[in-house]
Amino acid sequence: MTRADLHQADGLTAEQVRDRVARGESNRVDEATSRSWAEIVRSNVLTRVNAIYLVLFLVVLSTGHLLDGLFGLLIVVNSTVGMVQEVRAKRTLDRLALLNRAQVTVVRAEGVAVLDPADLVRDDVVRLASGDQVPVDGVLLTTAGLEVDESLLTGESEPVLPAPGGRLLSGSVVVAGSGTIRATGVGPEAYAARLAREASAFRRPSSELRAGIDQILRYVTWALVPVAALTIVNQLWRADQGTSDALRGMVAALVPMVPEGLVLMTSVAMAVGVIRLGRRRCLVQDLPAMEALARVDVVCFDKTGTLTEDGMRVRDVDVLDPALPAGAVEDALATLGAAEERPNASLRAVLEHVGDRAPLPTTHVVPFSSARRWAAVRTGDGATWVLGAPEALLGDHPARDRVAHESAGGARVLALARATAASTVSAASTVPAAPTAERLPDDLVPTALLVLDQRVRPEARGTLEYFARQHVDVKVVSGDAPVAVAAVAAQVGLPGASVAVDARDLPDDPDALADAAEGAGVLGRVGPEQKRALVRGLTARGRTVAMTGDGVNDVLALKEADVGVAMGNGSPAARAVARIVLLDSSFATLPYVVAEGRRVIANIERVATLFLSKTVYSVLLALAVALSGVPFPLLPRHVTVIAWFTIGIPATVLALAPNREPARTGFVRRVLTSAVPGGLGVAVAAYGAFVVARSVVGPDQVLTSTAAFLALVVVAFDVLIGVARPLRPWKVALVATMVAGMALAVLTPLGQRLLVLDPTDTRVLAVAAGAALAGLVVRRVAALVLRRAVPGP
CATH class of the missing domain: 3.40.1110.10 (Calcium-transporting ATPase, cytoplasmic domain N)
Structure with missing residues (x-):
């Protein structure tokens, strides 16, 4: 078709349409509104902690003692929590994409037809009217007062008035008048599709918590093999046990080494935060986004849709x-x-x-x-x-x-x-x-x-004041004229609104753009590539950046940011790449989102001490037992019950409590500094009680295990009390309830039979009390030494 033909409003014949479809010149694009089902299942099931637990669970099954394999349920729970949230997000996004899919009017040789946008082909003549979104790139043929809003593409909120022969881009919106275009760019060649495709590659969400936990799990994995080998050798040959008991002892030694509860609690706490935000019409697409929000110290957003409403x-x-x-x-x-x-x-x-x-x-x-x-x-x-x-x-x-x-x-x-x-x-x-x-x-x-x-949005001023109180820098990054943006920003009290920079005068270098953003509150005339470069420049300086947007022009920056926040009424491409979607498109939701993220992360860091103290004492206890050549003092069921009452249940409650502490870096260092003294104290108490009990009551496995069990429980509850500080009435009630539950399990005949314990021997009780006291002293001395050796934990 010649250039002259492109300016004629004649429609294509059915045969011409079929030819173009056969050549792949249709507007059909596979739009990924969210991650696929396979990706969701794979990322939540194929994890390091699940692999470790599956191997240990199979070992227990081989012994026939199913009650000792209760920890295997954590594989299901760990996988389900993350999958449920991501599936919920996927369904919401897919439904939004379907609802936003509008029909288009096209002129064909056979007459006027109303089609799905995917059925358009190159050279189709498309009619546009006020309110229509341009479905393809095209050349304007006729116009009757046609005005086009390209803010979703360029960020410029002022409508443009194209003349016949001018080019219109897909994703722009007709705000006045009417006209017809000849389609020149369809499917993946369209401007909006190219931007979306560039941003569509999946990038694993960054998470300091997950990275820290993975780092600990790597160390644990490396330690599991030699410790397991030493334990097997010790249990089979040095301790003279049968194969079944040796394997159970090995699993009892290895299971508590894995901080499975920390992985689960991280997912649960984040999932609860997601549910709370959902009540405020905020959709969180992946759980690590909660953590990223807690660490945000720069928020970049456009003027249109955030500071201002439509109209x-x-x-x-x-x-x-x-x-x-x-x-x-x-x-x-x-x-x-x-x-x-x-x-x-x-x-x-x-x-x-x-x-x-x-x-x-x-x-x-x-x-x-x-x-x-x-x-x-x-x-x-x-x-x-x-x-x-x-x-x-x-x-x-x-x-x-x-x-x-x-x-x-x-x-x-x-x-x-x-x-x-x-x-x-x-x-x-x-x-x-x-x-x-x-x-x-x-x-x-x-x-x-x-x-x-x-x-101006009435809630904008309060939102900006919140960010100022939280020491979060706010930058307006817009395609509009800097003067116009600065005027609106000044109306809502944006700090630094008086300093506005025209991005057309800046190079596209990320460092130069970051310099400009550090010194100004407003950047105007910013293009899509510059937005992405700006985010790159800020993150390269160690800043944690949240980027809000609603248009195709924002997708590159949304994907590059630590947290991309899309408006619910924005383009499908923006919603697909964002990690958080504000379904009601309300800027006022952001403070609640940040506050919820900070609450979740602060609480996870608080309870992480419980889980990692278990890892520390499990490693120390397993090594001590292996090197000394004695049977492992506990059964897997002992480890499971102890974890329930001293870690799992109280951690669940503490993780959901109110908390206004800001998020900080150095998660692993701070938590280990708190967890090592507790783990050392517990290991000393349990091993000391077991060894002393063997010399006092003989090699009776039930009595010696009871001594180790009771001594361990006392010090573990002391660690729980330390984590719960400052004590409030509800926290005191929580600890008292856990102590009562443990006492019920140990003192009732049914509990003693299921747990294979015998606390009726006074010699056992005396040994356990002395060992527990020694463990408490060791814990406090170790904590004092670490506080002096590690500054500012």
Whole structure:
């Protein structure tokens, strides 16, 4: 098809459509609105901790003692928690994508048809009207006052007025008028599809918590093999046990070495945070996003959709003609607004300003035209009112100075002018103007100025104040003019709003853009590639960046940021790559999101001491037993019950408690500094009780295990009390309940039979008490030494 043919509005024949489909020139694109089912299952099931537990679970099954394999349920729980959340997010995003899929009108040789956007082909003639999203890249063939909003692509909120022959990009939105385009870029070649494809590669979410836990698990994995070998050798040959008992002893030694509860508690706490945020219409697509939010120290967002809402508002009406009767200006504005069949954003603001005021009777209407830049009505009394651009209506009126001042501040100014009955709105002297009239009345008198601002979100100021209190830097990164953005930012009290930078004057180098952002609160005229480079520059400096956006122009930066936050009413591409979606598109939700993330992470760090102290004492106890050549003092069921009452249940409650501590780096160092003393104290108590009991009561496995069990429990509860500080009444009740539960398990005949314990021998109780006291002393001495050796844990 030749260039001349592209400017003809003839439709394709059915045969031409089939040929283009066969050549792959259709608009069909595989849009990934979220991760696939296989990816979700694989990432949550094939984990290091699940692999370790599966091997140990199979070992226990080989012995026939199923009760000792209760820990195997953690494989199912660990996998399910993450999968449930991601599946929930996937279903929501897929449903949003389906609801936002609009039909398009296309001209074919057989006539006009309404099709799914995927059924368009190259060279199709597509009709566009106000409210339509441009489905493909194309060349404009015809226009009737067509105005296009390209903010989803460029960030520029001012509509553009393309001329025939101009190029329209997919993803832009028609805000006024109508027209037709010839499709030139379809499917993966379309601009929106190319941007989405560039951002679609899956990047594993960063997580200091997960990285720290994985680091610990790597060390544990390396330790498991030699410890298991030593334990097997010790249990089979040195301790002279049967194969079944030796394997059970090995599993009892190895299971508590794996901080499985920490992995599970991290997922559970994050999942609960996700549920809480869901009640605020906030969709979290992956659990590590909760942690990233807690660490955010820079928030970058666009002006449109965050600081401002769709549409405008009339801030001021300045009457220039004092001779006008009271209410005449409002009557004229109501009439002009009501006369428009499809009012644009400015006229909608005018209608909102006049409220329910009744319009005047009219004898003729000249609709608004982007080419004319004005609209006019003739009322029943013969007067003509014209509303439009000041430069078209004011002439040399002194009010032009006010227009220049308001425009410099980012406001939009309209002029209202009036002509007497002797004037006309067309070239004819008395004949009513036709809708295509291009000539203004000869004796127009400026009567009023209307100053319009973009509608500022009422919650924006409070949101920015919250971030300021939390020491989070806020940067407005917009495609609009810097002056206009700075004016809006100043209205809501953005720190640094007075410093605005035009990104067109900056190189695309990430470091240069980061320098500009560090010194300014507003960056205007920022393109998609620059947004991504800016995020890269900030993250390279160690900043944790949250990026909010709603358009295709934001997807690259959303994917690059530590946390991408998309608006629910934004483009499907933005929602697909973002880690958090604000379903109600409310900027005010962000403070709750950040606060919830900080609560979750602070609590996880608090309870991590419990889980890692178990890892420490398990490693020390296993090594001590292997090197000394004695049987392992505990059964796997002992380890499971101890973990329930001293770690698992209380950690679950503590992880969900209120907490306002800010997130900090150095998770592994701080937690290990707290966990090592507790683990050392527990290991000393358990091993000491077991060895002493063997010399006091003999090699009776039940009695010696009971001594080790009781001594271990006492010190473990001491660790729990330390983690729960500062003690509140509910925390005291929690610890008391756990102690009561453990006592019930140990002192009842059923519990003693199931756990294979005998606490009735006074010698066992005395040995356990002495060993527990020694463990408590060791714990406190070790904590004192570590506090002095490791600064600022």
